[in-house]
Amino acid sequence: MQADTKTINIHQGILLKNDELARRIRQRFNEIGTLVLNVLSSPGSGKTALLEQTLSRLHPTCSCAVIVGDLATDNDARRLRRAGAPVVQITTGTVCHLEASMIEQACSELDLKSCRVLFIENVGNLVCPASYDLGESLRVVLLAVTEGEDKPLKYPKIFKTADLILVTKMDLAGLAGFDLEQVRSNLATIAPQAEVIYLSSRNGEGMDAWLNWIQQRAGTCRV
Amino acid sequence: MQADTKTINIHQGILLKNDELARRIRQRFNEIGTLVLNVLSSPGSGKTALLEQTLSRLHPTCSCAVIVGDLATDNDARRLRRAGAPVVQITTGTVCHLEASMIEQACSELDLKSCRVLFIENVGNLVCPASYDLGESLRVVLLAVTEGEDKPLKYPKIFKTADLILVTKMDLAGLAGFDLEQVRSNLATIAPQAEVIYLSSRNGEGMDAWLNWIQQRAGTCRV
Numbered sequence: 001m002q003a004d005t006k007t008i009n010i011h012q013g014i015l016l017k018n019d020e021l022a023r024r025i026r027q028r029f030n031e032i033g034t035l036v037l038n039v040l041s042s043p044g045s046g047k048t049a050l051l052e053q054t055l056s057r058l059h060p061t062c063s064c065a066v067i068v069g070d071l072a073t074d075n076d077a078r079r080l081r082r083a084g085a086p087v088v089q090i091t092t093g094t095v096c097h098l099e100a101s102m103i104e105q106a107c108s109e110l111d112l113k114s115c116r117v118l119f120i121e122n123v124g125n126l127v128c129p130a131s132y133d134l135g136e137s138l139r140v141v142l143l144a145v146t147e148g149e150d151k152p153l154k155y156p157k158i159f160k161t162a163d164l165i166l167v168t169k170m171d172l173a174g175l176a177g178f179d180l181e182q183v184r185s186n187l188a189t190i191a192p193q194a195e196v197i198y199l200s201s202r203n204g205e206g207m208d209a210w211l212n213w214i215q216q217r218a219g220t221c222r223v
Numbered sequence: 224m225q226a227d228t229k230t231i232n233i234h235q236g237i238l239l240k241n242d243e244l245a246r247r248i249r250q251r252f253n254e255i256g257t258l259v260l261n262v263l264s265s266p267g268s269g270k271t272a273l274l275e276q277t278l279s280r281l282h283p284t285c286s287c288a289v290i291v292g293d294l295a296t297d298n299d300a301r302r303l304r305r306a307g308a309p310v311v312q313i314t315t316g317t318v319c320h321l322e323a324s325m326i327e328q329a330c331s332e333l334d335l336k337s338c339r340v341l342f343i344e345n346v347g348n349l350v351c352p353a354s355y356d357l358g359e360s361l362r363v364v365l366l367a368v369t370e371g372e373d374k375p376l377k378y379p380k381i382f383k384t385a386d387l388i389l390v391t392k393m394d395l396a397g398l399a400g401f402d403l404e405q406v407r408s409n410l411a412t413i414a415p416q417a418e419v420i421y422l423s424s425r426n427g428e429g430m431d432a433w434l435n436w437i438q439q440r441a442g443t444c445r446v
Binding site: 070096128144150 | 265266267293294295296298299317319346347348349350351354367369370371373374376377378379380392395398399
């Protein structure tokens, strides 16, 4: 290394700044009693379909809101608004994850005092979003049966930071040749801290368990 | 901005350095006549299954090699070695994409002079790998029918830089409720430059078209 060069760990600095803001956001959510779920997965694992079904059952009795992150388009926001809950879209351009500063800005557009559950639908990506604390209460990671049972081993960080893992598209498990015993074993190895619910937004399997899981954590909400 | 601060566009600098190295790598591949395909997709779109089938049909008559990128595990490399082609695994840790410098290092472990087709199986991610030129001849982007027909609109950059788009898992198209007309329209809007082949590694649909596509570009290879 030349004498006039200096190495700066930029990534570490960005994350520290993000984490500080995330802590402040989390404190604010705690004070107003809003449960915030950071929903993470690969593209096409069924985040939006799950949230559509969830809002249609939950929002009538338990006030919800959604922040949606995408590189481009507001398709998901438009789909989710049909359930009647307020939805804020964040379009990230080329950024592969949401950051706490984006959540802070999106929250300024929401009336959070009347909101019991805030869902954050993160950018579809199993890598980058794992490193960014958004101030959420809990992390929910989706794994679709069509992606294969090996994904927890190949993308360990996001599964290791999950509080709940939803194995989605269970209606396609047989046809996709999905090995349930293998995924159970892989999840027990990589993410023993996480609860696991097997569900299908299409045929409703597991939806009661998922809604009960939210209700138990959202305090005053009835599902 | 304070007088003693200076803004540096770090990302731009990293990409410029990567692109310079990628140009040198591409020149070397051109000189030795190796077709290099950068294979990109979301996690679980079927990259490894496709390459398993491809190598078993192509490698016996047309010498192939594979470089595989993953955050963790060498599962894919072990699967691919069964077809007899040399495979080098790159484990990226937390890095969400392959870079040209990783390819340069991996190539030092391969005898490229006897290799007609080099497949690079990139990290499963629809965002980050789009920005990194690896010195490839052509880019192949996979989209599984189980991910939904809206993904080209939501992740435009990776589809805009594709030379070929493979719509995979076609055996599940009916059950997944995949709208073929819609995906054709979305691909024509976002990626009019790309050829499109619809295939299934499981039932063999479209595999001849994919192998012919390679053969036409690999010069002296018979499939």
